[in-house]
Amino acid sequence: xxxxxxxxxxxxxxxxxxxxxxxxxxxxxxxxxxxxxxxxxxxxxxxxxxxxxxxxxxxxxxxxxxxxxxxxxxxxxxxxxxxxxxxxxxxxxxxxxxxxxxxxxxxxxxxxxxxxxxxxxxxxxxxxxxxxxxxxxxxxxxxxxxxxxxxxxxxxxxxxxxxxxxxxxxxxxxxxxxxxxxxxxxxxxxxxxxxxxxxxxxxxxxxxxxxxxxxxxxxxxxxxxxxxxxxxxxxxxxxxxxxxxxxxxxxxxxxxxxxxxxxxxxxxxxxxxxxxxxxxxxxxxxxxxxxxxxxxxxxxxxxxxxxxxxxxxxxxxxxxxxxxxxxxxxxxxxxxxxxxxxxx
Ligand SMILES: C[S@@+](CC[C@H](N)C(=O)[O-])C[C@H]1O[C@@H](n2cnc3c(N)ncnc32)[C@H](O)[C@@H]1O
Numbered sequence: 180x181x182x183x184x185x186x187x188x189x190x191x192x193x194x195x196x197x198x199x200x201x202x203x204x205x206x207x208x209x210x211x212x213x214x215x216x217x218x219x220x221x222x223x224x225x226x227x228x229x230x231x232x233x234x235x236x237x238x239x240x241x242x243x244x245x246x247x248x249x250x251x252x253x254x255x256x257x258x259x260x261x262x263x264x265x266x267x268x269x270x271x272x273x274x275x276x277x278x279x280x281x282x283x284x285x286x287x288x289x290x291x292x293x294x295x296x297x298x299x300x301x302x303x304x305x306x307x308x309x310x311x312x313x314x315x316x317x318x319x320x321x322x323x324x325x326x327x328x329x330x331x332x333x334x335x336x337x338x339x340x341x342x343x344x345x346x347x348x349x350x351x352x353x354x355x356x357x358x359x360x361x362x363x364x365x366x367x368x369x370x371x372x373x374x375x376x377x378x379x380x381x382x383x384x385x386x387x388x389x390x391x392x393x394x395x396x397x398x399x400x401x402x403x404x405x406x407x408x409x410x411x412x413x414x415x416x417x418x419x420x421x422x423x424x425x426x427x428x429x430x431x432x433x434x435x436x437x438x439x440x441x442x443x444x445x446x447x448x449x450x451x452x453x454x455x456x457x458x459x460x461x462x463x464x465x466x467x468x469x470x471x472x473x474x475x476x477x478x479x480x481x482x483x484x485x486x487x488x489x490x491x492x493x494x495x496x497x498x499x500x501x502x503x504x505x506x507x508x509x510x511x512x513x514x515x516x517x518x519x520x521x522x523x
Pocket of ligand 1: 291324
């Protein structure tokens with residue numbers, strides 16, 4: 180692979196270490212990756228070349244997080260030690276597990292799944308349904324991971340626990356129960372397992388807490404487990420995606436922390452496919468990191484079926500939806516003026 184791509188990858192590795200979440204456990208590994216790269220370690224460089232040959236469009240930030248999860252997965256399978264404290268151990272681990280690591284970075288995606296991310300869709304989808312007088316919301320979650328969001332919607336216990344740590348500025352949208360009649364999620368082959376999702380969490384008490392929140396959410400939402408349908412579907416397979424949306428007449432589609440893993444042309448192709456297939460009055464909601472993965476925030480955007488423009492709904496200070504979330508200029512287009520305590 181070209182020196183230029185390696186140099187760029189090294190710069191992203193340095194930049195990602197400044198990310199606040201880096202301090203939640205990943206930065207030691209990212210530093211060690213940087214040292215293997217500068218040293219031109221043969222197994223490590225071969226691994227990067229393999230990933231770039233198989234996935235030429237992969238962003239550096241996504242490859243870094245994916246490689247980190249793959250290394251962590253190997254460590255956990257090997258008996259729970261996270262052996263990158265020393266450079267030699269990491270070099271040795273990469274050399275011994277090159278084929279398994281290559282399989283993960285060529286065939287999987289980062290499947291970090293946030294238990295708090297449904298907080299914003301709950302209010303936006305609820306407000307949208309109330310505003311349009313919808314008596315049925317048929318939900319499809321693209322890149323659902325282990326399918327937590329379709330389970331969590333309308334669970335007031337889970338909502339109330341997490342909503343306490345998210346403050347809306349300058350006003351909080353009203354909470355509405357969503358008239359859900361279908362809860363579906365899709366993800367790419369191989370469907371992410373809890374083991375893989377755990378590997379995608381950093382080795383720190385911060386991420387241990389996030390993972391426990393996910394497990395707690397699963398327990399709390401057991402009552403709707405049978406209503407949630409999870410299917411394998413590659414959303415880049417546009418004809419299949421369109422047929423699936425039309426067949427099930429989905430009218431609300433969410434896609435959180437998925438599209439940023441792809442280049443702009445793929446993102447646009449998926450968005451166009453969703454908007455031309457969604458049932459009316461349709462709402463497509465996306466959540467993506469503000470600046471690739473280089474800073475902590477995220478933006479929430481939406482499109483209404485038939486509408487021409489992307490709507491700016493909210494910006495959160497942290498992609499895990501802890502902290503502050505600021506109402507965007509177009510939120511009332513979707514939910515009207517409904518504020519907290521005025522909904523039902
Ligand atoms: C970072 S995770 C986000 C999980 C969840 N949506 C959330 O926000 O917590 C991204 C998910 O998108 C999935 N994904 C990536 N590319 C995909 C594709 N082409 N088709 C379907 N799912 C995809 C990955 O497998 C992964 O589980």
